[in-house]
Amino acid sequence: xTDTNKLDQxxxxxxxxxxxxxxxxxxxxxxxxxxxxxxKTGYFAVCNWWRIGVIAVGAGALIILAIYILRxxxxxxxxxxxxxxxxxxxxxxxxxxxxxxxxxSDGSQIDLTAGTTLSLSENSGxxxxxxxxxxxxxxxxxxxxxxxxxxxxxxxxxxxxxxxFICRAEPEKVSVSVRRGIVMVESxxxxxxxxxxxxxxxxxxxxxxxxxxxSVPQASDRLDTRTVESPSEVPARRISKIPLSSExxxxxxxxxxxxxxxxxxxxxxxxxxxxxxxxxNVDELFQLADVARLSGHPVEAIAPLQTxxxxxxxxxxxxxxxxTLGRLYLxxxxxxxxxxKLFDQxxxxxxxxxxxxxxxxxxxxxxxxxxxEDGTHLASEYLTRYPNGRYRKKAEQIVKGEIINDVDARLxxx
Amino acid sequence: MKIPRLxxxxxxxxxxxxxQIKTGNMWAMEALYHRFVHKITGICAxxxxxxxxxxxxxxxxxxxxxxxxAQLREAHLVERWLVRIAVHRVHRCFRRRRLKRALGxxxxxxxxxxxxxxxxxxxQEARAEITLLDSVFDTMTITDRTCYVLRCLxxxxxxxxxxxxxxxxxxxxxxxxxxxxxxxxxxxxxxP
Numbered sequence: 001x002t003d004t005n006k007l008d009q010x011x012x013x014x015x016x017x018x019x020x021x022x023x024x025x026x027x028x029x030x031x032x033x034x035x036x037x038x039x040k041t042g043y044f045a046v047c048n049w050w051r052i053g054v055i056a057v058g059a060g061a062l063i064i065l066a067i068y069i070l071r072x073x074x075x076x077x078x079x080x081x082x083x084x085x086x087x088x089x090x091x092x093x094x095x096x097x098x099x100x101x102x103x104x105s106d107g108s109q110i111d112l113t114a115g116t117t118l119s120l121s122e123n124s125g126x127x128x129x130x131x132x133x134x135x136x137x138x139x140x141x142x143x144x145x146x147x148x149x150x151x152x153x154x155x156x157x158x159x160x161x162x163x164x165f166i167c168r169a170e171p172e173k174v175s176v177s178v179r180r181g182i183v184m185v186e187s188x189x190x191x192x193x194x195x196x197x198x199x200x201x202x203x204x205x206x207x208x209x210x211x212x213x214x215s216v217p218q219a220s221d222r223l224d225t226r227t228v229e230s231p232s233e234v235p236a237r238r239i240s241k242i243p244l245s246s247e248x249x250x251x252x253x254x255x256x257x258x259x260x261x262x263x264x265x266x267x268x269x270x271x272x273x274x275x276x277x278x279x280x281n282v283d284e285l286f287q288l289a290d291v292a293r294l295s296g297h298p299v300e301a302i303a304p305l306q307t308x309x310x311x312x313x314x315x316x317x318x319x320x321x322x323x324t325l326g327r328l329y330l331x332x333x334x335x336x337x338x339x340x341k342l343f344d345q346x347x348x349x350x351x352x353x354x355x356x357x358x359x360x361x362x363x364x365x366x367x368x369x370x371x372x373e374d375g376t377h378l379a380s381e382y383l384t385r386y387p388n389g390r391y392r393k394k395a396e397q398i399v400k401g402e403i404i405n406d407v408d409a410r411l412x413x414x
Numbered sequence: 415m416k417i418p419r420l421x422x423x424x425x426x427x428x429x430x431x432x433x434q435i436k437t438g439n440m441w442a443m444e445a446l447y448h449r450f451v452h453k454i455t456g457i458c459a460x461x462x463x464x465x466x467x468x469x470x471x472x473x474x475x476x477x478x479x480x481x482x483x484a485q486l487r488e489a490h491l492v493e494r495w496l497v498r499i500a501v502h503r504v505h506r507c508f509r510r511r512r513l514k515r516a517l518g519x520x521x522x523x524x525x526x527x528x529x530x531x532x533x534x535x536x537x538q539e540a541r542a543e544i545t546l547l548d549s550v551f552d553t554m555t556i557t558d559r560t561c562y563v564l565r566c567l568x569x570x571x572x573x574x575x576x577x578x579x580x581x582x583x584x585x586x587x588x589x590x591x592x593x594x595x596x597x598x599x600x601x602x603x604x605x606p
Contacts, residue, residue, distance in 0.1 A: 004594055007601065008566040011547060014540035015567070016533035019455045023469070027455075028447055030473050032440070036480045260445075261427075294445045296434075331440060 033358045033390065081123040082106060082147060093119045096135065099297065107142035108149075113299060121152065136168040143181070156205045157186040165197075166334060177202035177334040202334065255291050264295035276303040282315045289324070298332045301325075309345065319349035323359055330366055340366035357382075361391040364398065376401075429489035436483050443480050450493060451476075453568075454500050459531050460563045461504045461556070463524040463548075471507055475500040497570075498578045501560060508556045543601070550600045554593060561586055562593035 084090055085103035094100070096112040103109050112118060116135025122128060124147075130137075131152040141149050143162035151158040153167045156174040163181025168174065176185050178197045186194040187205050195203055254263035267275070272288060279285045285304040292300035305328070308321035326342030329335040343363035351359055360382045368375030379398035382389065389395070431449070434442030454475055458468045478499050479492075486495055528548045532541055551559055564575045565586075572590065576583045 004598060007543075007597070010540060011543060012567050012569065014533065014536045014544050015456065015460070015528075015531050017452060017456065019452050023455075024448070024451055027451065027469055027473050027476075028444065030469075031447065031476050031480075032444070034473075034477045036443070036477065038481055038484055293441050294448060296441065296445075298441050327440075 029352065029355060033355075080125050082108075082128045090120050090123065091118075093117070099299065104142075106147070109140040111138040111140075112136070122150070132167055132169050134169050136166065138164070138166045138179075140164045141181075154207070155187060156189075159184045159186070171207075173204045173206045175202065175204045175335075179334065202336075251291065252287070255287060260291050260294040261296075263291045264297060264300075267291065272300045273303045276307045279304065279307060282308055282312050282317055282321075285312075286317070286321070289321075298328055301328060309342075309349075313349060316350070319346045319351045320355070322346035322349055323351055323355055326359070326362065326366075330362060336366040339363075357386055357389050357391070360385065361389075361395065364395065368398065372401075428492050432483060432486060432489035432492050435480060443476075446492070447476055450496050453493070454496055456531075457497060457563060457568060458500055458504055459526060460528065460567055461501075461559060462507060463527050463551075465526040467507050468526060471500060471503045474503055478503075494574065494578060497564075498580075501564070501578055502580075504560070505556065546600060547597065550597050554596055557581075558589045558593040558596070561589040562597070565590045566594065566597075 082090060083105040085105055087105070090102075090104070094102070094112070094117070096114055096116045096118070098114050100112040100114075100116075101109060102112075110118070110130075113136045116137055117133045118135075118137060119131045119133075120129070121131050127148045127150060129150045129152065133154060137151075139149065139151065139160070141160050141163050149160045151160075151167055153174045153176070154169050156176070158165070158167060158176055160181065160183045163183055164179040165181075165183050166175075166177050166179070168176075174187075176183065176197065178199050178201055180199050182199075183197050184194060185197060185203055185205070189205050189207070190203070197203060251263040251266040254260075254266060264272075267288075272292060276285060276288055279288070285308050288304040289301040292298065292304070302325065305321045305325040308315065308318055309325065312318055322342050323346040326339045326346060329342060330339035340363050343359045343366065346359050347356060347363070360378070364375050364378035364382055366375075367378060376399055379395040382395045383392065383399065386392065428446075428449075431442050431446045435446060451472065455468060455472050458471045458475075462468050462471065475496060479496055486492060528544050528551065529541065532544055536544070554562070560579060561575055564570045564578060565572065570578065572583060572586055575590070576586045579586065581589075
């Protein structure tokens, strides 16, 4: 090795390769509050009508061709019972012990959280039926059919053709929220017996009577500040105690090396909840939550974060845990009411200033899903507190009634 | 809580994260951020040596990357893409500084010199060499400094440096040699 190369190596090795955790976290907090939606750049930023016209005509022709091809494909494919993607028959009864995915031959997919029981009630060339008695399932039904999907969730019947929705069965109610497409929800406990839901909408059907949308917990001081019961706690009670050693060092070692996938594999979903219940300090709980989130299992982060909020509410970082949990409920689970409660709790427990503003805005947007009045009230509160804040324009639009729900907000932010 | 540095493992993991980010998955964005933040911050720190500028450039780099992720064709090269964005933003920062200096408005100073970036286990000799490198960087053009940092301190190949900076391979070679000669001359003066 030449002298120059030796010098390069010495200099290279002298530098620290890790940044301080505080700096890393601070920079991320600034990044996540920025507008990360795709920006129009370059060619498409230039208003050139004739180019747009040519592109539109070409795109139209391609779309027509694609529709023609898809329609002719659909007419030939997928007659007979629905199968799994691998060609195997569908499980008649499936009890998910961990987060489970099923892929089907028509391109549809079901995601089941741990503890969910899913049974097949019907399967023909024209329709397929499932029943959920407990747990939560996300259905992503392939657009274009050919089958009608029906999901019976403890007596609440959901009919879909090409859509994505989440159905959750709880002891007191059944929740259905739609991510894409349209579903029809039928139940004797719904006024008029049925309700059509479009993307961004949700209904809670109580086992006794329908949850009226307006009885959702109110804004700020009117918000019910009781601790939100995590849905993941329900399956946890049904899981028998797993004999663990006093520490599971393998996952910590992997996490310390940055191998979060490996750390999560060592833990497994059930061990995650058990460890969260037994953890004695906030650091370990945050570490568990990071392993879950950064390995692509955000739902598994609920238990450790919820534990921080409930058992360590005096800790300086409890507010941060509540904020992270609120984001998880809003962005991953489409549960805006619980999200709003958690953002409220985070603000009460205390947040860094840069997150405080964002938490106030997210709280307003969460409640906009259910109660325009409450969402507007919170948006006004935000404007009072931050008259020149980052989200001033969005908050003003809510107060003026230009944004009806968070779908409008997302569309208008593009 | 110590935030462990994510190892940059198989490119398949990078590609999988990129695909998730393209669907708007915030958690994938955070995972990618944690994976590369140390490297990007290190490169920016070696070049800028000002803590506020460093953090601004790192944040802007990731924000731009997440916004433009749909344009990234080769997902397994996301690291190089991030470095490319960071280097371009560093140069933009230097152009702003030059303009401010010309207008007499530049009040910034280097509050995070190379010495402040040394690891805790570095020897006294290493500290002395880094201190010398700090003063050498003061005499170097930003283009030579960029090539030196990427090639000699970060270990990128010449063709990779060319891709990152957008300069021709010949230009990169010339600038690396120029930087190395400058460094060597100063070190030879100190170590006859």
